[in-house]
Structures are given as structure tokens and as C-alpha cells.
Amino acid sequence: MLEEIAIIPRILVEMIRVGETSGNLTAVLDESAEYYERSIDSKINALISLIEPVIIILLGMVIAVMLISVYLPIFTSIRVIQ
Secondary structure, three states: OHHHOOOOOHHHHHHHHHHHHHOOHHHHHHHHHHHHHHHHHHHHHHHHHHHHHHHHHHHHHHHHHHHHHHHHHHHHHHHHHO
16 A cells, blocks of 8 residues: 555665564664754755755845945035036
């Protein structure tokens, strides 16, 4: 029945089967949960490390546009006055 669900990895189905036959299902499920949690944590950390520089660059561009929009009228008014 679990084999029909595409989301569940084949190795996990086999581990559950072995855990059921050996009577050690709780330990097998605990180990599997820890493995998949570590796997997802490492993928999330990799994604965050890729997104951080992009966010920093975008934030810098937004701040630069804001500074230019504030200082440009000041500089043009100084040139007009002189």
C-alpha cells in the first residue's frame, strides 16, 4: 500500500517492512525521521545560503535608489542657485 504513494521513497518502505518483521518498528521510524530531518535541514540551509546574497544585493539597490532620490533634487537645486 505504501509502495503506491509516489512521495514516499522506496528505501523508507523497505525499512518499514524490515522494522515490522523484526518487531523494531519504533526504532526504525525514529532513525528514519532523524535522517530525513537532517536531510531537509541541510537542504534548507543550502537554500538560505544561496538566497542571502541576493537579498543583500536587492536591499542595497533599494537603499541606493532611495539615496539618489533624496540627494538628486538637493544637488540640482544647488546648481540652479549658483
